[in-house]
Amino acid sequence: MIAPSAVRIAEVGKSFGAVKALGRVDLDIPQGELFGCIGADGAGKTTLFRIICTLLLPDRGRAEVLGFDSVSDFREIRRRLGYMPGRFSLYQDLSVEENLRFFAAVFGTTVGENYDLIKDIYSQLEPFRERRAGKLSGGMKQKLALCCALVHRPELLVLDEPTTGVDAVSRREFWQMLKRLKAEGITILVSTPYMDEAVLCDRIAFLQKGSVLGVDTPCGITGLFTRPLYAVRARQKYRLITALRRYPHAASAYAFGGSVHYSDKRPAADLRDLLAWLDASGLEDAGITQIEPGIEDAFMALMELQGETGTEGADG
Amino acid sequence: MAEAVIHTENLTRKFGAFTAVDAISFSIGRGEIFGFLGANGAGKTTAMKMLTGLLRPTSGSASVAGFDVRSEPEKIKQNIGYMSQRFSLYEDLSPKENIRFWGGIYGLDRKTLREKSARLLEALDLQEAADTRLSSLPLGWKQKLAFSVAQLHEPKIVFLDEPTGGVDPVTRRRFWDMIYETADNGITVFVTTHYMDEAEYCDRISIMVDGRMAAIGTPDALKDEFGVSSIDDLFIRLVRPTPIE
Amino acid sequence: MKSFRGFVLKEFLHIFRDRRTAAILFGMPMLQLLLFGYAIRNEISEVKLGICDLSHDQATRAITSKLLSSGTFSAKRNLRSPEEIGPAFASGEMNEAVVFEPGFAARLQRDGFCDLQVITDGSDPNVSRIITGYTASVIQDYLGEQYAPFSAPGVVPVPVMLFNPALRSVYLFVPGLMALILMLVSALMTSISITREKEIGTMEVLLVSSLRPTEIILGKVAPYMLLAFINVLTVLALAFMVFGVPCRGSLPLLILESLLFILTALSLGIFISTITASQQAAMMISLGGLLLPTILLSGFIFPVASMPLPLQVFSNIIPAKWYLIIVRAIMLKGADFSYLWQETLVLVLMTVLLMAASIRKFSERLQ
Numbered sequence: 001m002i003a004p005s006a007v008r009i010a011e012v013g014k015s016f017g018a019v020k021a022l023g024r025v026d027l028d029i030p031q032g033e034l035f036g037c038i039g040a041d042g043a044g045k046t047t048l049f050r051i052i053c054t055l056l057l058p059d060r061g062r063a064e065v066l067g068f069d070s071v072s073d074f075r076e077i078r079r080r081l082g083y084m085p086g087r088f089s090l091y092q093d094l095s096v097e098e099n100l101r102f103f104a105a106v107f108g109t110t111v112g113e114n115y116d117l118i119k120d121i122y123s124q125l126e127p128f129r130e131r132r133a134g135k136l137s138g139g140m141k142q143k144l145a146l147c148c149a150l151v152h153r154p155e156l157l158v159l160d161e162p163t164t165g166v167d168a169v170s171r172r173e174f175w176q177m178l179k180r181l182k183a184e185g186i187t188i189l190v191s192t193p194y195m196d197e198a199v200l201c202d203r204i205a206f207l208q209k210g211s212v213l214g215v216d217t218p219c220g221i222t223g224l225f226t227r228p229l230y231a232v233r234a235r236q237k238y239r240l241i242t243a244l245r246r247y248p249h250a251a252s253a254y255a256f257g258g259s260v261h262y263s264d265k266r267p268a269a270d271l272r273d274l275l276a277w278l279d280a281s282g283l284e285d286a287g288i289t290q291i292e293p294g295i296e297d298a299f300m301a302l303m304e305l306q307g308e309t310g311t312e313g314a315d316g
Numbered sequence: 317m318a319e320a321v322i323h324t325e326n327l328t329r330k331f332g333a334f335t336a337v338d339a340i341s342f343s344i345g346r347g348e349i350f351g352f353l354g355a356n357g358a359g360k361t362t363a364m365k366m367l368t369g370l371l372r373p374t375s376g377s378a379s380v381a382g383f384d385v386r387s388e389p390e391k392i393k394q395n396i397g398y399m400s401q402r403f404s405l406y407e408d409l410s411p412k413e414n415i416r417f418w419g420g421i422y423g424l425d426r427k428t429l430r431e432k433s434a435r436l437l438e439a440l441d442l443q444e445a446a447d448t449r450l451s452s453l454p455l456g457w458k459q460k461l462a463f464s465v466a467q468l469h470e471p472k473i474v475f476l477d478e479p480t481g482g483v484d485p486v487t488r489r490r491f492w493d494m495i496y497e498t499a500d501n502g503i504t505v506f507v508t509t510h511y512m513d514e515a516e517y518c519d520r521i522s523i524m525v526d527g528r529m530a531a532i533g534t535p536d537a538l539k540d541e542f543g544v545s546s547i548d549d550l551f552i553r554l555v556r557p558t559p560i561e
Numbered sequence: 562m563k564s565f566r567g568f569v570l571k572e573f574l575h576i577f578r579d580r581r582t583a584a585i586l587f588g589m590p591m592l593q594l595l596l597f598g599y600a601i602r603n604e605i606s607e608v609k610l611g612i613c614d615l616s617h618d619q620a621t622r623a624i625t626s627k628l629l630s631s632g633t634f635s636a637k638r639n640l641r642s643p644e645e646i647g648p649a650f651a652s653g654e655m656n657e658a659v660v661f662e663p664g665f666a667a668r669l670q671r672d673g674f675c676d677l678q679v680i681t682d683g684s685d686p687n688v689s690r691i692i693t694g695y696t697a698s699v700i701q702d703y704l705g706e707q708y709a710p711f712s713a714p715g716v717v718p719v720p721v722m723l724f725n726p727a728l729r730s731v732y733l734f735v736p737g738l739m740a741l742i743l744m745l746v747s748a749l750m751t752s753i754s755i756t757r758e759k760e761i762g763t764m765e766v767l768l769v770s771s772l773r774p775t776e777i778i779l780g781k782v783a784p785y786m787l788l789a790f791i792n793v794l795t796v797l798a799l800a801f802m803v804f805g806v807p808c809r810g811s812l813p814l815l816i817l818e819s820l821l822f823i824l825t826a827l828s829l830g831i832f833i834s835t836i837t838a839s840q841q842a843a844m845m846i847s848l849g850g851l852l853l854p855t856i857l858l859s860g861f862i863f864p865v866a867s868m869p870l871p872l873q874v875f876s877n878i879i880p881a882k883w884y885l886i887i888v889r890a891i892m893l894k895g896a897d898f899s900y901l902w903q904e905t906l907v908l909v910l911m912t913v914l915l916m917a918a919s920i921r922k923f924s925e926r927l928q
Contacts, residue, residue: 040484238496420567
């Protein structure tokens with residue numbers, strides 16, 4: 001028997017006056033999945049999450065969460081939901097302990113009742129339990145917010161950009177905590193602007209300007225990138241990028257850390273010809289290797305397909 | 317380094333008993349893209365404030381664009397450009413109004429300002445949106461405009477404080493195209509960022525940990541030195557998780 | 562110079578583009594001028610007069626009709642004896658009583674002078690003074706008409722300011738201050754408290770929890786209720802001990818009515834918070850929209866009876882107006898509940914309406 005979906009979104013759209021936040025979204029998230037929504041600011045992640053958390057009503061379509069309709073049965077959903085909106089949303093002038101106790105009380109439970117669930121995370125906060133939440137570092141606030149969202153043992157955890165504004169170390173730790181939570185059977189829905197975090201999810205959806213560009217596992221989604229991809233290195237990066245873009249057969253050339261990811265218009269690039277071109281452009285030390293496309297490559301390719309790359313923000 | 321556009325020696329800043337910046341020394345040359353990295357609270361912002369003439373050092377020295385940060389902060393402010401993620405331009409003004417305002421602040425005369433304004437709007441493809449309020453434009457456009465406005469007075473150095481937060485990957489790279497072009501024109505770019513892949517776009521980077529400069533050099537050299545394959549790993553190696561908050 | 566000019570230009574642009582700031586800069590002064598201009602009156606347009614004529618002779622009738630035809634005084638009651646005066650004042654149906662001693666005209670003829678008691682409601686000393694002055698001038702007119710100058714006998718009105726013989730203005734101010742303080746604490750503080758949660762984002766999390774809107778609202782109201790109550794006790798204690806303001810009526814009744822007023826003000830604060838999204842807006846509405854009208858139109862300083870009719874009608878929706886009537890009646894006139902049930906009912910209705918509206922408007926969602 002197929003397990004029922006934790007979240008089922010069908011043809012959901014939402015506008016705020018003239019601004020279209022979500023065009024049309026269809027998603028199906030099974031129970032126990034760690035699902036990531038990847039996209040930049042303004043992509044519609046927060047709006048989508050708020051609809052799932054029953055805080056907003058969709059203009060069109062339907063959202064079903066944990067088997068309940070998000071409009072008519074929202075109270076049932078709220079009981080089983082743990083939500084961490086952006087900006088941590090803690091009471092800055094209450095202590096760590098007071099915050100946790102408050103959220104436990106509001107959900108009609110106590111800290112002790114589900115302590116086993118948050119123990120690993122809270123143990124890092126314990127030494128600071130009397131410190132005001134406002135005085136914690138970004139990473140600590142994040143952990144506290146997560147504990148407050150988990151304290152009533154929700155079936156679905158919705159985290160809106162929990163790693164924004166947090167240093168790289170804390171970000172890694174946070175995702176390890178999420179993996180452990182997934183093992184407890186909690187369905188987790190996360191949004192993030194960081195592509196490298198996408199790899200850690202079971203499945204991801206790319207959001208751009210209110211539409212879903214693609215949904216798949218991290219491996220699968222890179223499969224959407226059908227052309228061969230090459231990493232080109234040279235010491236003078238800028239010159240390399242401009243030279244590659246001027247190459248007549250170039251389809252795309254984007255900087256990627258230490259190299260430039262290049263894709264060709266033809267089914268397979270003529271590497272010798274390309275090297276000759278680069279050499280003629282003064283890049284004698286250029287080197288090319290074929291590589292497997294990553295998540296970011298896939299995202300940008302999908303953006304290109306949607307016509308997003310040339311016209312930035314045509315609809316504002 | 318032929319002529320150091322930024323030069324610091326044991327630059328230090330204390331707040332009471334707390335040392336935010338602990339004796340950092342480095343030099344940055346003309347046309348260099350320098351990535352200034354570090355965890356939150358490592359002292360990056362404080363160091364940048366000293367270099368931009370907003371904060372006086374407690375001890376040590378620094379010169380920016382040839383002016384001393386202690387004795388000539390006003391001169392520094394007139395010779396650098398600054399753009400930060402949190403604020404760059406006024407949201408309720410239009411691009412044209414923003415350019416006019418900042419041009420005036422930088423002391424440009426009317427004729428120059430008009431010419432530059434026209435050229436800028438054309439280069440950024442903002443002519444149609446020149447009179448709309450900034451708040452209704454997409455983030456990527458705003459960022460690029462802010463970057464250009466920071467250079468209206470043709471400064472020798474541009475300071476960028478996390479300029480690419482929150483935009484999609486393509487817009488981010490287009491922004492870096494602009495940075496590359498700027499550096500190509502001989503302007504030094506001093507940039508902080510949380511994106512570790514952007515660190516690799518820089519000519520040299522430094523990583524601050526607890527107020528000290530834990531590493532400085534080209535990305536490749538540092539990766540070799542610490543035996544890691546990415547700047548991300550390098551960062552994690554240096555910025556160990558601190559249980560003491 | 563250029564940068565300075567550019568800077569000034571920018572500031573103008575900001576001001577005109579922010580509609581709220583523009584409204585305050587241009588709208589507020591005009592509104593205040595109109596309000597002040599109309600509300601501040603030192604004339605009394607109508608005096609509710611009670612006549613206690615123990616003489617019933619030609620002189621008393623002549624003086625009475627002269628008073629009543631002056632246009633300022635309107636006859637509310639004919640009192641049979643002076644004992645009726647106190648309660649009549651307490652219920653608020655009169656604010657002046659004129660008592661003619663028995664054998665008024667005869668004494669005037671015989672002795673050349675007699676006594677005329679002019680009793681006014683001293684709980685508003687300003688009004689008292691003015692009314693006494695009017696009355697005295699009418700009487701002087703009468704005397705001037707009847708008798709040749711310099712042969713005029715003296716009819717010296719003996720003014721008595723009931724409830725406040727010394728016309729101490731603190732008797733006027735303390736009730737008003739109570740209303741103001743309670744309004745400030747309750748309305749301003751609750752409206753900021755809710756909008757603050759909206760601003761920092763914790764409201765989102767609260768909404769998504771199992772808390773009902775009623776629970777959230779009552780939870781916000783409860784601590785301020787307690788604090789405001791302590792404030793009431795403190796103010797009363799100070800008023801009594803430091804200023805000597807009496808409480809001639811029932812103290813428990815006063816406290817209960819104060820609690821009711823607090824609840825009204827709290828509901829007002831909650832309601833404001835449901836219609837604004839930012840603390841700044843909440844503060845401005847509370848200060849500009851609540852406190853200012855309360856000071857000007859509740860009868861705190863300026864008598865409502867002398868305001869133009871539209872303002873008088875408008876003052877009826879200001880809770881503080883009703884509370885002031887209640888407090889002055891209890892503290893200064895010793896009135897008991899039978900006199901005050903109407904005003905109390907008004908406050909109760911206001912509270913219920915505001916609470917209901919708030920709970921309805923308090924959205925369970927973010928939109």
